[in-house]
Amino acid sequence: MDLSLFNGMVDEKTMGETQRIARVGSWEADLLSESIIWSDLVKEIHEVSLDYQPSFSSPMDFYTHEYQELVMQAMQRTISDGSLFDIEAIIETAKGNKCWIRVSGRAELRDGQCIRIYGAIQDIHDRKLAELGLLESRNRFESLVQTVDGIVWEADVNTLEFSFVSDQSSRILGYPPEEWIKTKNFWQSHIHPDDLEHAIGYCHRQTREGRNHIFDYRMISADGNIVWIKDIVSVIKTDGVPTLLRGVMVDVTETKRFEILEHLERTVLELNSTKEHSLKKMLSQYLLGIEQIYPHMKCSIVGIVDGKLSNLSSPSLPEAYIRALEGLQIGPNAGSCGTAAYLKEKVIVSDIVRDSRWTMYSHLALPHNLRSCWSHPILDSDGSVTATFAIYYDHIKTPDEDELKVIDRAVAILKIILENKKNCEIIISSRSRQKREELKLQEIAYLQSHVVRAPLARLMGVIDLIKNYSHTDIEKNELLDHLLLSAKELDEVIRDISEKTE
Structure with a gap:
């Protein structure tokens, strides 16, 4: 018995079953006779009858509109240069069903001329749907991650080096994800120095014990500002051993700022209720507290006496600048403070160099690198301007929403402090006058009784x-x-x- 023939028959049978399982059929196009041959499986994929005979151009009609040009160009390149093509496309079957297929082909050349194209068509509809479903799921997940109002991250448990950082890192801290990932010790080197030891130590301790943890700390943004972060961290374990850290860094700067501001306000108002602290000391402590919340900010409180400026407290401004402002007359174009006092309204100057209200006074500010100044008048209960609260920056700047809130709160607190000071002076003056009257009466009584x-x-x-x-x-x-x-x-x-x- 010829075993080789038997083996060939088995191989052919096995090949046919394998192709059917893989849903792969063959096709060829004879360019000389302009005829098309499809295998039974290809006909089955196209949902045509087994006696269906495609014309030379009909196969292209099965492809949906968006793929016809792609398949046509691929075949023309193969005919032209003999290159192999392999494309995934969608066809619409004879029964009107959409089906994903993989079509591949190559050319047979004779004397450098293409005489035939042949190849395979595979039904990949189920696999493709699964891939697309997985891709869609992944895209939805990535979209969700990227839209979370925080920095989603993943890092090595030992080195704390990042393997993934979401795009929100650019918005919140100004550093793109690539910089986080490629820079060694990125996280550690961008934590505020005052929080560095605590933040790293706490994270390591909690991680060693395998505990998820939440902690607050400050980071320095790309523009040098302080950003308060609430880090929500999950410890990922493999066989019970921590291997990865995943978390979300949420920007809680606004909340933290106002917590600190409220504490500062309580402290200053408590000092204001006692006699032991001078007005200048209270004002300086309050202004320095605000400047710690906004490190680039320089604050000033200028009193208004007989229509002229009189410094009350400017702890971070140069002494030479403070002296230069002393006694300046308020008016419609008298810098930020003089104008605010004159108009009784907030004055925002984002660029001292270009603002007409500073034309006569910019030479006082610019040598000290004071580039912007916002001033808010402080009115007493009678509606008279008693002082102005001013904020300076060393660069051109317009206040953001948080800074405007801080200004409004500061003006309200300063009004209380200054009103309290004024009332105390009235009470002291009244008591002094009363004391003098008592002395007069005593003297009169003595005169009456003795003289x-x-x-x-x-x-x-x-x-x-x-x-x-x-x-x-x-x-x-x-x-x-x-x-x-x-x-x-x-x-x-x-x-x-x-x-x-x-």
Whole structure:
């Protein structure tokens, strides 16, 4: 028996079954006779009858519109240069069903001329749908990750080096994901120095114990600003051993700033309720506290006395600049503070060089690298301007929403402090005046009880002598002289008392 023939038959049978399982059929196009041959499986894929005979151009009609040009160009390149093509495309079967196929082909050349194209068509519809479903799921997941209002990240548990960072890193901190991933010790080198030891130590301790953890710390953004981060970290384990860290960094700067601001306000208002602290000390402590929240900000409070500027507290401004502003007259174009006091409204100057309100005063600010200034008037209960609160930056800047909120809150607190100071002065003045009045009354009482009695007693004695005893003319004249002298003395005392009551 010829075993080789048997083996060939088995191989052919096995090949056919394999192709059917793989849903792969053959095709060929004879360019000389312009005929097309499809295998039964190709016909099955196209959902045509087994006796269907395609014309030379009909196969192209099965491809959907968006793929016809692609397949046509691929075949033309193969005919032209003999290259292999392999394309995934969608056909619409004879029964109107859409089906993903993989079509591949190559050319048979004779004397450098293509005489035939042949290849295979595979039904990949189920696999393709699964791939597309997986891709869609992955895209949805990536879209979800990228739209989370925070930085989604993944890092090595030992080195804390990042393997994934979402695009929100650019918006929140100004560093693109690639920089996080390629830079060694990126996280550690961008934590605020005051928080570095605590943040790294806490993360390592919690990770070693395999505990998920949440902690707050500050990072330095690409533009040098401080950003408060709430880091929500999950520890990923393999066989019970931590191998990865995954988490979300949420920007909580606004919340933190106002927590710190509220604490600062409480502290200053408590100081304001006591007599031990001077106004300048309270104001300086408050302004320095605000500057710690916004490190690039320089704050100033200028009082308004008789329509002129008078510095109350400017702890971070140069002394030379403070002296230059002292006594300047307020007006419609008197810088930021002078204009704000004059107009009784907020004045925002984002560029001192170009703003007309600073034309006469920019030479005072620019040598000290003061480039922008926003000023808000502080009005008392009568509507009069008592001071202005100003913010300076060393670069051109317009306030953002957070800074405007801080300005409004600061003005409200400063109004309370200044009003309290004014009321204290009124009370002290009133008490002083009352003390003076009491002293006057005591003096008057003394005059009445002691000084008046002496001339009055003499008068009464002289009158008694004149009335009850006989006297010579000379004696009478002497007594009358005494009487007149005592009367004049009493008159002077009465005048003195009258003056003290005025």
